[in-house]
Amino acid sequence: MAAAVTDPLSQIPPGETSVSATPPEPHGFQPGKEAVRGGALDFLRFLASLLIVVYHYGAESPMRIERFGQVFSRGFLATDFFLMLSGYVLGRAYGGSVIRGHISTPRFWARRAARVWPGHLVVLAMLAVLVLVLNTVGTDAHKPSRFAWDQLVTQALLIHAWGFPSDGWNLPSWSLSALIVCYALFPFFWRVVSKVRHAWLLPIAAAVILGVFEIIARKVFHHALPDLQFQFGVVRALPLFILGVCLARVVDMRWPSETAAKALLWGGIALLVVTQPLDRYALPDPWLFDAPSLLAIAMIVLGAGRLPVKHPRGWIEEGAKLSFALFITHIFVGVIYWSAVHKLIETVPIGIGWQWLMWLAGFPVAYGAAWLFHTYIDQPIQDRLQPLLRKSS
Numbered sequence: 001m002a003a004a005v006t007d008p009l010s011q012i013p014p015g016e017t018s019v020s021a022t023p024p025e026p027h028g029f030q031p032g033k034e035a036v037r038g039g040a041l042d043f044l045r046f047l048a049s050l051l052i053v054v055y056h057y058g059a060e061s062p063m064r065i066e067r068f069g070q071v072f073s074r075g076f077l078a079t080d081f082f083l084m085l086s087g088y089v090l091g092r093a094y095g096g097s098v099i100r101g102h103i104s105t106p107r108f109w110a111r112r113a114a115r116v117w118p119g120h121l122v123v124l125a126m127l128a129v130l131v132l133v134l135n136t137v138g139t140d141a142h143k144p145s146r147f148a149w150d151q152l153v154t155q156a157l158l159i160h161a162w163g164f165p166s167d168g169w170n171l172p173s174w175s176l177s178a179l180i181v182c183y184a185l186f187p188f189f190w191r192v193v194s195k196v197r198h199a200w201l202l203p204i205a206a207a208v209i210l211g212v213f214e215i216i217a218r219k220v221f222h223h224a225l226p227d228l229q230f231q232f233g234v235v236r237a238l239p240l241f242i243l244g245v246c247l248a249r250v251v252d253m254r255w256p257s258e259t260a261a262k263a264l265l266w267g268g269i270a271l272l273v274v275t276q277p278l279d280r281y282a283l284p285d286p287w288l289f290d291a292p293s294l295l296a297i298a299m300i301v302l303g304a305g306r307l308p309v310k311h312p313r314g315w316i317e318e319g320a321k322l323s324f325a326l327f328i329t330h331i332f333v334g335v336i337y338w339s340a341v342h343k344l345i346e347t348v349p350i351g352i353g354w355q356w357l358m359w360l361a362g363f364p365v366a367y368g369a370a371w372l373f374h375t376y377i378d379q380p381i382q383d384r385l386q387p388l389l390r391k392s393s
Contacts, residue, residue, distance in 0.1 A: 039309030042320035048078040049323040060338045062355040071276045076226040087244025105187045112183040114385045119378045123328045161233030174230035178237035199255035202246040213239040224286045265303025272296035325374035333369045
């Protein structure tokens, strides 16, 4: 099952620095220079969020878009990227504070919960009201089988990736549920990786952990990690989050050199491009596709994270900031938009060309809705919550 996440919590709460450098830590390692927004990682976040929407909206196209290229069926790679990036960004933003005791574990948990739950609950409530209204007026929501009322409570509590059914409502939110567990364990993860003296050991250790989780997924759940049911999302998210945390520590230790980082970045991009034409399901084992793809993503995150942002771009930063809003709103927007589009196509003769134009129009509609949600709902909520959390800490 290949679903996508967005960048759930790689956004840093208002009032805090973004992915910033930290003072010297144990073993004499000196973290790198402050990272600036609007660079390569933000741009990749923006592209990955677009791929997520393409993947989820692809089923609504006049014909299956996978026919135009295997890359359009690879939403799970964007999920892997965001899970990995969440661990990386939290490591860079909070690692030093955790080690020095400047932020307690309960305070860290409170900030993460405040960043996730409010926006998630607002969208879930909007979705529930929408489904009720559609049912009241006698029009079923698009794909009504996805809106089982008995799944609403577990989704609201964000526990639906802990073994509970989670194949409906705001479908991609399984990754938020899985990341809640990752955030709870982050202080422990960071203290462990901070004790490692040799930077090159960390990616190797993370790869071993990823391999162990792959074996667990196959032996216990009888699926490869990217194909796990959403209700077991924690199993999928943990090793990727840990990999991101390890990469953050590696960058803090100023490894590798900037020259090597540039080679890693472009080598990762090249490897990712080369692997995408492959048919994952035609290979003897999906891992033959998954392993090099994950290696490529890790190379890109490490390379882009290690390199300084020399020419930040405001539009890239703003696009990346919308990734969380886009993640939690595009299913809600899709229920409205695609229900209307399919009803129109059923009642009015519309040519294939116009159908493709209506499909393409779904993307600016999704981004516009994400901007409205970010600007008028999510950001104002955060502006109120975060000062309260700082006062209570």
